[in-house]
Amino acid sequence: MDNAVQVAGLVKRYGKLEALKNIHLRIAPGEIFGLVGANGAGKSTLIQILVGALRYDQGQVSVLGFEPLKQARLLRRDLGYMPQSPALYEDLSSRENIRFFGRAHRLPDLEKRLDEVLDFMQLRDRQNEPVHTFSGGMKQRVSLACTLIHRPKLLLLDEATAGVDPKLREAFWAHFHELAAQGVTILFSTHQMDEALHCSRVAVMRQGVVLACDTPRNLLMRGRAQVKIWRGDTVLDERLDDYPRTLPLLLQQHGLDPAVSRIEVIEETLEDVVLNLINAGEDSHV
């Protein structure tokens, strides 16, 4: 198995609406791969196809070497899926929910793993309380615990950290990095651009199309920089593409002019870059 996930020419239609349009993706084992995009971009549809919960119309899909529709049984042993909604039994406690999803995998040391995962998710104190008494963030924690209980090789997390407080979110990411270091592949969908920085690669999606797929650093390099140079009483204000290369050229024009009193470079954030990509995509579709 070269790639944990391999998708080629994937098309998914809901009636006349083409939700995914000719998607190509390759995700290497141990990679943390981010799917970024607004609502309706196709992130959840793509994840549901990868877990074998949704049929697709065209293309080839391979997940951990298996075809998700035809080899679902084999695939699901090593797959952890966290849906966008918590998908929990509200009348049951967190421990009972996690135990129930764990029992599907016939784990011999289920109770030990339950203790571990409850500790990690900081749920031990309220493990016996019904889930309907929990906040949204706590439900997300229970949902993630249900996903991790059988130690899957591939994690597919649909908006996993939505509603989770920043401190716990950092703990989640530390754990995801630990898992990735152990060879677990993680596919993560999010709206939040700061989270994309945790990913080894990011695919920016818009209306069923992958607009860009690259490392967060390379995506940042696509951003423009605003450069302001104060020279005497005048201020030169320039916007530069690929500023690591173009900024020296601009500065060379000024040499070491002692009149240059201040230089300010404001880089675009990843969020700006992604929004620009999405907006450019929209413009091209008008």
Next chain:
Amino acid sequence: MFDQMLAVAWRVLRQLARDRRFLGLSLFVPLLITYMLYVFFEGVKNPFVKPREFILPMGAFMVHFITYLLCTIVLVRERTAHTLARMFVNGYTRGSVIGGYMLSYSLLATLQTLIVLVALYGLFKLDYDWQTLLAIYGVTWLLAVISIALGILVSNFARNEGQIFPFVPLVTLPSLFFSGLIVPVSSLPQWMGALAYIAPLYYATEAIRGLTGQKGDVSQWAGLLIYGAIVFVLATFTLREQE
């Protein structure tokens, strides 16, 4: 698959135990309707109406209706809450999900059947011997279990709770029309009489009437069993793992 089925059944039973209002109503409502049935027949002082011809099949219909409805709603709720999809992605099989539900709801149906029959026995002062009563219980219980499978089958065609409602009369009313309770099936036009075979209550009514010495056919319990097996297979094959 068996341990997965037990896991599903255990989980459903835990949920039922936690939802005391649901459980209480599920057991109290059949009792209340049985009492209303008693009040109704007490009020009808018509010498041509013989309550004994109706009450046991009516009791079976009550159990059939309530069990079918509860199971349909619960399964659709699983779908809308995405827990059904999550079960499949976690490796639960279609057979284990259906088997687990059948097992857990059979316990509820066992209690409902017992409550209805004990209430009918007491209120209408039935004097059948214990073997007959046990056989009636068996037939009614079988109908209740089949109603669970029927509920699962129907839930497979509904995407949300709202879509269940057209299916409620679609299943229960023809079941009543073609059961032989209102008019004998033999008096219906031939093509219409054939529809009785798709109504589970027809087999139960025939068997119960046969057991209680009325015009009926005891051997129709076997028809009920075959009907149940067909519904179970259909429910298993129509339960979609993939949307």
